[in-house]
Amino acid sequence: MKAAAFDYARAGDLAEAVRLLGEGEGSAKLIAGGQSLGPMLNLRLVRVGLLVDIRRLEALRTVEEGEGTLRYGALITHSEFEDGRVPDAGNGLLRQVGGGIAYRAVRNRGTLGGSLAHADPAADWISAFTALDATLQIEGPAGRRSLPLAGGLLGAFTLDLGETEILTAVEVPRLGAGARWGWHKINRKTGEFADAIGVALLDEERGFCRVVCGAVEGPPVVLAAVAEALRAEGRQAGRALVPAAVAEALPALDPVGRHLHVVAVQRAIDQVFGR
Incomplete structure (x- = not known):
């Protein structure tokens, strides 16, 4: 057309x-x-x-x-x-x-x-x-x-x-010079829109930490509790909160969609500490 x-x-x-x-x-x-x-x-x-x-x-x-x-x-x-x-x-x-x-x-x-x-x-x-x-x-x-x-x-x-x-x-x-970040996008093949996105930022110089779950049905979701645990207690504490935080923020997701978003966010967190 x-x-x-x-x-x-x-x-x-x-x-x-x-x-x-x-x-x-x-x-x-x-x-x-x-x-x-x-x-x-x-x-x-x-x-x-x-x-x-x-x-x-x-x-x-x-x-x-x-x-x-x-x-x-x-x-x-x-x-x-x-x-x-x-x-x-x-x-x-x-x-x-x-x-x-x-x-x-x-x-x-x-x-x-x-x-x-x-x-x-x-x-x-x-x-x-x-x-x-x-x-x-x-x-x-x-x-x-x-x-x-x-x-x-x-x-x-x-x-x-x-x-x-x-x-x-x-x-x-x-971001401060020592700031670390993680970005993980799940999609079926290169070039397609995302099925799930996870973003994690930790900037200790500015006292700033943010964790975002994206590619949802609406605006990206800021996972504030996950970010606070990540900043205060470290990788494992933040990672452990992700499944419950995603389920609470996105209750309409089916189990597969929820799992994809949990994995995307957790992998972004892993990248923060793997850099």
């Missing part, structure tokens, strides 16, 4: 993109990499009146270093993380995650902002950046605002982003 007819406009700057979204009166959508929206348009799962192209907005391709933070422009591609062409706030985590997304052709065009805005529960970035305690920078007709990613994911494919707002950047606290 092919997309239903729509109008097309290429925004010259961010202000024009916001204006065009407003003029679309709810029927306009942004496109950058188009790796999710393109197929959805062709399958007519989505119909738009106006497609606003922001691919060439260089202001959304910058990386800014702040006091203990890195701010990534929304148009940075997966392959730029994979190839190490941008600094890695996760001490190698972002390069690992970026290199495991779909296939190289997708990674060359797909963008960080597009993936987070699409909010597919099985996508990699929403779990990785939830673990990193990322904050989204958003711009719209009312001005700029910040949105913690962990609280801004309202459900499957639903980010707290207005129809006339644009996700412009992602700000991440830099």
Whole structure:
């Protein structure tokens, strides 16, 4: 199938993109990499009146270093993380995650902002950046605002982003030099979406520990009790709490799905202590 007819406009700057979204009166959508929206348009799962192209907005391709933070422009591609062409706030985590997304052709065009805005529960970035305690920078007709990613994911494919707002950047606290991480994704074959994701971070320098269970039916789940046990008592204490924590957080999972998520999280924890 092919997309239903729509109008097309290429925004010259961010202000024009916001204006065009407003003029679309709810029927306009942004496109950058188009790796999710393109197929959805062709399958007519989505119909738009106006497609606003922001691919060439260089202001959304910058990386800014702040006091203990890195701010990534929304148009940075997966392959730029994979190839190490941008600094890695996760001490190698972002390069690992970026290199495991779909296939190289997708990674060359797909963008960080597009993936987070699409909010597919099985996508990699929403779990990785939830673990990193990322904050989204958003711009719209009312001005700029910040949105913690962990609280801004309202459900499957639903980010707290207005129809006339644009996700412009992602700000991440830099991990300390000695911080350790684990990332484990379970999928049937390379390039497919995940069946289960586990992420674990331990940054003793900042006193920060987070454990995330991803690729669920909604937003990634932060396993706070597991993280606290991991930080205070170590690997075995944190690992032992995972089955009960996953069962409590995801009661609708069938036994096989629950087991996959438990294994993904436990293997991520093992990586933290195996590095």
